[in-house]
Amino acid sequence: xxxxxDNVTFGYKRADPPILRDLCYTVPDGFTVLLGPNGAGKxxxxxxxxxxxxxRSGTVRMGPLASRDxxxxxxxxxxxxTITPMTGLTAWEQVAYTGWLKGMNKADAWDAALTxxxxxxxxxxxxxxxxxxxxGQLRRVGVASALVHGADVLLLDEPTAGMDPTxxxxxxxxxxxxxxxxxxxxxxxxxxxxxxxxxDHVTVLHDGRIAFTGPTCDFLAHAVEGTxxxxxxxxxxxxxSSTASARGVR
Ligand SMILES: Nc1ncnc2c1ncn2[C@@H]1O[C@H](COP(=O)(O)OP(=O)(O)OP(=O)(O)O)[C@@H](O)[C@H]1O
Numbered sequence: 001x002x003x004x005x006d007n008v009t010f011g012y013k014r015a016d017p018p019i020l021r022d023l024c025y026t027v028p029d030g031f032t033v034l035l036g037p038n039g040a041g042k043x044x045x046x047x048x049x050x051x052x053x054x055x056r057s058g059t060v061r062m063g064p065l066a067s068r069d070x071x072x073x074x075x076x077x078x079x080x081x082t083i084t085p086m087t088g089l090t091a092w093e094q095v096a097y098t099g100w101l102k103g104m105n106k107a108d109a110w111d112a113a114l115t116x117x118x119x120x121x122x123x124x125x126x127x128x129x130x131x132x133x134x135x136g137q138l139r140r141v142g143v144a145s146a147l148v149h150g151a152d153v154l155l156l157d158e159p160t161a162g163m164d165p166t167x168x169x170x171x172x173x174x175x176x177x178x179x180x181x182x183x184x185x186x187x188x189x190x191x192x193x194x195x196x197x198x199x200d201h202v203t204v205l206h207d208g209r210i211a212f213t214g215p216t217c218d219f220l221a222h223a224v225e226g227t228x229x230x231x232x233x234x235x236x237x238x239x240x241s242s243t244a245s246a247r248g249v250r
Contacts, residue, residue: 050078
């Protein structure tokens with residue numbers, strides 16, 4: 001089952017114009033990258049899908065469940081741009097704590113946390129205090145926290161931001177592997193060249209509206225003919241963005 005946003009309008013302050021307006025969007029199957037310029041509303045969309053915010057109007061649902069229902073919140077996992085290390089806790093404890101917050105009992109959360117840390121290549125660091133981890137390791141703990149309770153949809157907000165190219169590549173491979181027949185992954189990023197071609201689907205947000213959503217091959221078809229393979233994603237993104245700007249959204 002996927003997350004569906006229907007005619008969603010949302011703004012942080014009532015007095016200000018909405019950030020997202022009448023937005024309709026269904027999180028696609030598999031691994032989807034969410035692209036868009038700074039301030040387009042990517043984090044806002046992910047937070048709405050994650051149930052952290054409620055729309056001013058419209059609905060965010062997963063089948064019969066509304067995003068304010070506790071059962072909905074158990075089916076989604078949201079990973080913020082910045083992972084906050086909890087003072088005094090080890091990686092294992094921080095991930096288990098997230099599982100417990102999501103409604104798991106203590107013993108299950110404890111076991112699932114170690115499994116999740118293993119999936120992100122952090123089992124050997126499980127007993128290290130999170131304050132002592134590197135930025136990249138802390139992000140892995142963030143991904144493990146998103147995995148711990150077995151969510152159906154993972155919402156990852158720029159998990160590769162600020163990483164060096166090698167670390168980004170390793171992390172990218174890790175994230176691509178998280179999407180399965182049963183688990184959807186929606187990930188915002190500015191790494192267009194690195195990521196778009198790895199994805200099953202691409203969504204482009206522009207000024208709070210969906211400028212494009214569809215399979216990656218359809219997205220890449222927007223690149224100008226003759227563009228070298230290595231630059232297709234970037235030029236497709238430039239074309240989709242300029243078309244959205246020309247349409248004069250807001
Ligand atoms: N807590 C907040 N209060 C008020 N306005 C906010 C808040 N968070 C975001 N905004 C505004 O909402 C708009 C969309 O922000 P959002 O963070 O969703 O964009 P984004 O596409 O994720 O940007 P970036 O790529 O820079 O992370 C921006 O104009 C931003 O200033």
